[in-house]
Amino acid sequence: MKPHLTPRAIVAELDKYVIGQDEAKRAVAIAIRNRWRRQQLPVELRDEVTPKNIIMIGPTGVGKTEIARRLANLVNAPFLKVDASKYTEVGYVGRDVESMIRDLAEVAVNQANAEERVTVEEKAREHAEERLLDLLLPERPTPSQRPEPAEGEAAEEATEQQYERARERFRRLLRDGKLEDRRVELTLPERSMPSVEIFTSAGVEQMGFDFQNLFERMMPTRHVTRTMTIAEARDAIAQEEAEKLIDREKVRVTALERVQNSGIVFIDEIDKIAVAERKNYGPDVSREGVQRDLLPIVEGSTVVTRHGMVRTDHILFIAAGAFTVAKPTDLIPEFQGRFPIRVELKSLGEADFVRILTEPENALTKQYAALLGTEEVSIEFTRDAVEAIAAIAALINQRAQNIGARRLHTVMEKLLEDISFNAPEQRGRRITVDGQMVHDTLKSIVEDEDLSRYIL
Secondary structure, three states, rough: OOOOOHHHHHHHHHHOOOOHHHHHHHHHHHHHHHHHHHHOOOOHHHOOOOOOOEEOOOOOOOHHHHHHHHHHHHHHEEEEEEHHHHOOOOOOOOOOOOOOHHHHHHHHHHHHHHHHHHHHHHHHHHHHHHHHHHHOOOOOOOOOOOHHHHHHHHHHHHHHHHHHHHHHHHHHHHOOOOOOOOEEEEEEEOOOOOOOOOOOOOOOOOOOOHHHHHHHHHOEEEEEEEEEEEHHHHHHHHHHHHHHOHHHHHHHHHHHHHHHHHHHEEEHEEEEEEOOOOOOOHHHHHHHHHHHHHHHHHHHHHEEEEEEEEEOOOOOEEEOOOOOOOOOHHHHHHHHHOOOOEEEEEOOOOHHHHHHHOOOOOOHHHHHHHHHHOOEEEEEEEEHHHHHHHHHHHHHHHHHOOOOOOOEEEHEEEHHHHHHHHHHHHHEEEEEEOHHHHHHHHHHHHHHOHHHHOOO
16 A cells, blocks of 8 residues: 555545545545554564454445445455355355455455566567567578588578568568458467366365366366467467466465455445344344354454465455344344444435536546447536436435435436437437436426336
């Protein structure tokens, strides 16, 4: 994490994408800054400082997931979003909670692998260029093809120089893009994985064995020959060369270190495993069991992954739920204690919707303008149009289920349905969406309460 990312700076970055919810933004900003502070401590004290996990409480569509996702992108941390409802207690059919750490490790490895690929990309391109020249030119003269010794070394040197001149000439043509459509035959490796079914009560992911790597080592590498253009071959060869240049051990070590010190796990639907009235039978037993299984993961334990052992002591866990039926206090006390920070996200109203439609860098109005711009159709939303869209979205949320800002997607899609459909035939057209157009387009649907429940 970079030192300049102070809590105030983090909140300012989140403000670019998420409207309101200042309390939640402050909580996650402090949690992230504390990670940087921990790294500045002496080693003996560093391990004692653990992250303060957070529970976000609020209805759907208010920005819980978006805050966590944008935060992870901001600090370049491995991030995984999971639903608590898909996990089951050990002994039941379903995924065990340790699989979330294995998945997080995979995310970190892919992230580190992509970064390493960028560092070797230039060298891989150079290697690809040399291999393309080998495909385009006949083989370099071998000793048997060279002139007889009696003809002297001068003739042999002239042949070598002639070959190098031809190679440089083709190199210039390649770099100028004049050979992009020429077709060449390229031999590439192809790994074929055998179809193997393994029957266990726990599932393959819990067996602690990396069958994929085992089969990759056992099975010989097959090669296939394909005909493709130079442009396609360049990318294929560069990718193959990059794979050879990447230091796998470095990627693994970097990924594991990043998971353990920077990883963020966002557990959504946490209220679905809360038990309002505890029983000794039925699905509630498994729900409470999931909470108990999560305890050691959240508190700190070691999980075996295909890339190595991962300690979860310093992974930040952010849980979220609507808690419309259950309450946070319905979680078992030990689980509540592992999430000491609670923040409540407020429901969004008409004024919030107006801001959401105009202020963020990825505002819906900007997205639709960019999408239609690809068809050379210019669209502009007036202020009264934005206010009308926000008012309709707020009204439908009151009438039906409150799905927060997601209602804006529904309203916008219905509003612009005809424009989007006819856009290819209306190139060069300028469209102004005003309040009157919004009301005229959506009036019949909004006035019919039954119809609006199904369409909006």
